[in-house]
Amino acid sequence: MVFRSRRDVLASLSLAAAVLPLLGFSPSLAVDKQPKTLLPPRIKPGDTVGLICPAGAAFSKETVQVTKESLEALGLKVKLGKHVFDRFGYLAGTDQARAEDVNSMFADKGVQAILAIHGGWGCARLLPLLDYKTIQKNPKPLIGYSDITALLVAIYAKTGLVTFHGPVGAATWNKFSVDSFKQVLFDAAPVTFQNPKELGDNLALTKDRITTITPGTARGKLVGGNLTVLTAIIGSDYLPNWKDAILFLEDTNENVYKVDRMLTQLKLAGVLDQVKGVVFGKCSDCNPGSGGYGSLTLEEVLEQHLQSLKVPVYSGAMIGHITHKFTVPVGAEAEIDATAGTIRLLSGAVV
Structure with missing residues (x-):
């Protein structure tokens, strides 16, 4: 049996860590080279x-x-x-x-x-x-x-x-x-997604409000979806390249500590460190649950995980398990304005 010193082992591991990215591996195993964006044909009456x-x-x-x-x-x-x-x-x-x-x-x-x-x-x-x-x-x-x-x-x-x-x-x-x-x-429009601002008979907006977590604007490809589903396939090669993406997320019926856990997983997998901006949509029925005394609120969890990224972030977009929702193209180029709470497509997402 050949015994190796701790220094030799660490040197070997360091070499492996340096070589793996060259072979196309990344911490979350997302695709290293994203295929060229392919727009589908638009939908037409009669289709x-x-x-x-x-x-x-x-x-x-x-x-x-x-x-x-x-x-x-x-x-x-x-x-x-x-x-x-x-x-x-x-x-x-x-x-x-x-x-x-x-x-x-x-x-x-x-x-x-x-x-x-x-x-x-x-x-x-x-x-x-x-x-x-x-x-x-x-x-x-x-x-x-x-x-x-x-x-x-x-x-x-x-x-x-x-x-x-x-x-x-x-x-x-x-x-x-x-x-x-x-x-x-249908229209292939460069849509600006913005929440409704209907006051009804109230003096201020009471529903579908947006919350600016970090102000600013950012451009990138929209990538995301359901938080639980995304974290469940972290570590597979079925995820896109996150570099300079605009990450959007939504979920439902998850206790706050679970949202905390899943955002932590995205952080540890290196996803959050690569994105240019984040839009957190609706997390419907996401309550403290049995988190015990002094549970963090959903707002606190989002701020803790997303403010430190130093990129534009807002929450409350009409994305999620809700009756009134945006149709958001995954892979389309967009600009977000975290202060105004908008997502603007830079071009149509169909041809």
Whole structure:
């Protein structure tokens, strides 16, 4: 047996640490070289939208029908995925079946956009099963939020295709959400996302307020989604390059200490140190829970983790598990103004 000194071991580790980045490795294993940005074609009246359930099961046929009628009201046609009504426990069928629906919808020349009906859990299980070459050759809008985040960021990371953190089929298709959806996906508009400022009969704005954590403006590619989902795939190679990105986040039904834990994970993985700005959307029903006496507030946790980054940061954007939501393109160039609480697309996110 050959014994090595502590100094020799440390020297070897230092050499490995120096070599790994050259081989394409990074602390969070995000892709080192981001593929060229690929814009999908815009959605047009008469186009067909493929409906899929890549995560949770479609327990309610009525929900699927309402989704179909909502899209038809937008002048669109609908095609159901082969496995939409499959069920495997809390999942909408086996991993292979759900991945088949994603791959098939991208390959289908008669489908111009793809919309998830539900979130839930399960998209991360599909990432090794997706046909990224076929997806890249057949660019089309993929839309959803919550657990769909895993698909949105992985497909962007692997193919460069801009994806869309927007409504799922089962969401409320109200005027605010529909207007944002159409501006981004139908009109290819360089939208400025800004919260509504309706006072009602109040003397001051009481809902959907933004909070400036660090003032200023910043430009970069929008990357993000659900905080829980993003942190669950840290350490995989299904995440994009975070360098100079504008990170946006949202979540729901998480105790404050869990938000603290997940932001800590993003920090330890080196993600937060690379971004040019942060937009934290809504964290609905994120309460202290059983955190005990003297729990930190959500505002305190956000300030502690994000103020120290010395980049523009604001919270409260209409992104998340809410009825009125923006359709935010993952991979699009944008400028945020943390003082005004706005996200401005520098160009259209579809062609």
